[in-house]
Amino acid sequence: MGSIDKNRTSTAAFDRGNRPAPYPLPKTAYNAHQPVSAVVIGAGIAGIATAVLLKAKVPNLTLTVYDRHARVGGTWEENQYPGVRCDVPSHAYQLSFAPNPHWTEFYAKGAEIREYYEATAKKFGVDKHLRLQHEVISAVWETEDAHWHITVRDLVAGTESTVAAQFLISATGRLNNAAPPNIPGLDTFQGAVVHTARWDHHSAADILDNKRVAVIGNGASGMQVLPAVLPRVARLRHFARTRNWVSAAFNGGLTARAAQKGNPAGHAIPEETRKHFASRDGQGDYLAYRKELNATFHTGIAGFYAGSDANAKLRKDLTALISERVNHDPELLAKLIPDYAPMCKRLTPAPGYLEALSDPKVDFVQTPIARVTTSSIETTDGQSFAVDTIITATGFPDNYTPAYPLVGRSGTDIRDIWGPGGRVGYPKNYFGVMAPDFPNYFFVLQAQGTPFSGTVPVKCEQTATYIAACIRKVQAQSYAALEPTQDATDDFDAVVEGFFADKATTDTCSSWWKQGPGPSRVTLGWPGTMHHKGDVTRTPRWEDFAFQRRKEAAANRFHYFGSGLTAREEDGDPDELTSYLVTADEVDLQTLHEGWTRGY
Structure with a gap:
């Protein structure tokens, strides 16, 4: 083995000409939770789930939820025809974090579902952020201030106003904007x-x-x-x-035969069952029942x-x-x-x-x-x-384009890209949640974001959790905006098409699962199961994104380091500063020093 020449020096180490000048860091402490603002469009299942989780998962967030209806509920507010009900069991058609032991029927009527989401919005404080009977009529991205400028019409007053928000989330779903049939003479x-x-x-x-x-x-x-x-x-x-x-x-195996054959009224849940599920002694039984029921959606x-x-x-x-x-x-x-x-x-x-x-x-x-x-x-x-x-009973338009102009970074309306006859002709996107050229714009339960297993509310929760992680990334690291790259979007789109190539969904049939060239382009589905999506999206692939820095960080990407102290240290709460210490029985090596809620 050769010896080290102790007299040799590295010119690279001392040549100031090859090194950047010291960066004058701001004197403020590092704060992972800079103020951010978000607008959610839609107060149905997707909108309420997203709003609840963003409130919990994004500190220092200013949140507004717009919906053109007079009440919360989305498709269950819009569709009130005789016989309307969900064909998924009530105890599966609910948010995982808001179980409701009081469902009166195995397959709930639309009105009861609407009331559940109204109560959920109130329970988690989302009602304070609601602007009902307000319709978004346009949204334009401005790169200079890195905000969406959103024009909203007050449907009661008949006035229009423009609001600015850093993040825009479409949670309008697909089952809205009724499509009357085009029949001569109607x-x-x-x-x-x-x-x-x-x-x-x-x-x-x-x-x-x-x-x-x-x-x-x-x-x-x-x-x-x-x-x-x-x-x-x-x-x-x-x-x-x-x-x-x-x-x-x-x-059907978990309900009466009458609900399967010849009885549109479905199956009433006995009052004694509801009372037991709601009681302290019945909590274990209710959880076991929910698990048994939901497990059948993961087969x-x-x-x-x-x-x-x-x-x-x-x-x-x-x-x-x-x-x-x-x-x-x-x-x-x-x-x-x-x-x-x-x-x-x-x-x-x-x-x-x-x-x-x-x-x-x-x-x-x-x-x-x-x-x-x-x-x-x-x-x-x-x-x-x-x-x-x-x-x-002719349903809704078979496309995922918004009903209003949505103009991105390059000045293009997304409808001219995604819409029938558009440049792409179908909603080509990244991970069923974002699209290139539309920074800080997210969508929930829309194209390529819906797995073919699991339940709708939990799918909304998954997407909302992913959105929260993206917002925190921008919030914590001197960024103003993020968007997926075109390369990453192209690769994801190719994976989607490859996944569905051997599936029955590509057979020739008329379906709102599809849009675009040919009879087989599946636009609704995620390329995998609900658990697959949950695992794949748990940690965002930041290498797939392009970022816009905040103006103050233009000269150095690590501007957010600040003074070298954290906001928690400035607060000086001993319990917060020693939160990494727990009892020996509570130690979990898998989560030790991880998680966005703690800095350790």
Whole structure:
């Protein structure tokens, strides 16, 4: 082994010309929680979940939540048609941190779900940040001040104002902005025309009782509203061209058979059960029940694979179930069984719907509608059906673009990129939460962000947690903004397309899971399960982002180091300064010195 020359010196170590000048650090202490502001658009499930978690996970946050409706609830405020309810069990369709032992039905009605999210908003203090009946009509990013400038219309006063926020989060979901059907002559009809998402409770008796009623569409809302209104009408004409795979009730094994077959009212949860779950002695039982119920939503995705034995078995089982529910009527079966693979689109339990098709009051019409006259609906084969009321259960637009101009860093409206006919033509994004050229803009429960397992509320929680981590990164390290790079976005997009290439979702069917070129571009789903998404996104890949520094940090990225002290040390709280010390029984080596809530 050679010896070290002790007399040799390193010119690099002492050559001041090769070293930057000392940086004059600010005299303020390091504070990981600089003031930040965020606007959340939407006060439905996604908006409430996001607002609650941002309040808890981002200290020193100024938060505002806008929603155009008069009440909290999102899709459950917008959709109030007869029979509206969730087909996912109530005790799974709730936030993990806000369990509700008081659900009255196994499958809750829309009104009860809305009340739950109203109560949750109040419980966690989100109600103080709500601006209801306020509609966002535009949002423009300004690089100079690194803020979104958001124009908001007060729907009561009729006035407009502009607010600035560092972060903008779209939590509007997809099931809003009702899409009326484009049928010639619909505007000439002299009877009542009502969309399921624009239901008028006050006139329900006038438009239903002893009337000849048409229901156009057989998606989820059409399948719910038809059996609900059938007892009230004199005649029901059901116009439905699409064939859907109708399934058993989700988690039907945990509820009464009546909820699966022929009973749209679902299954009431006994009062004694609710009282027990809410009691101190019943907490363990309630947790065990929630775990049993939620575990059934994590059973894997074998049935999603195109051409698989699991998908073939699913087809066989669903065909048998549909046959049973229509009393093995060969004429109805010929009209109902789809020619595409199960899981090409979402399965629909639709309790009571198939049974209603056998009712002598129902005309099931699959021939396309040609036109609407002043008093009837005419089909392309020349038939005419006299009706007094038309219910359009035609859902919502099949795209994920915002309903307002959203202008990013380069001056481009995101609708001109994502929208039909746009530069890309579908919502190409990064991790189902951000898009390049739109700094500090996030979206929840939208394109590529929704795994095909798990439950919707927890999926919202996952995304909100990721957003909070991104905001804290900007907050703590002298940044003003972040956005994903185009390269990272391209790679993620390629992974998404590769993941779905062998799935049944790529079969040819009309589905709101899809948008873009060809019949097979899946835009809704995350490329994996809910647990997969949770693990993959737990720690953001900061190398996939481009950052804009705050102006004061332009000369040195470590400006935030400050004086060398922390704000906690300046506060001088001994308990805070020694929070790394716990009892020997409480020591957890896996989390020791980790976690954003502590500096150790």
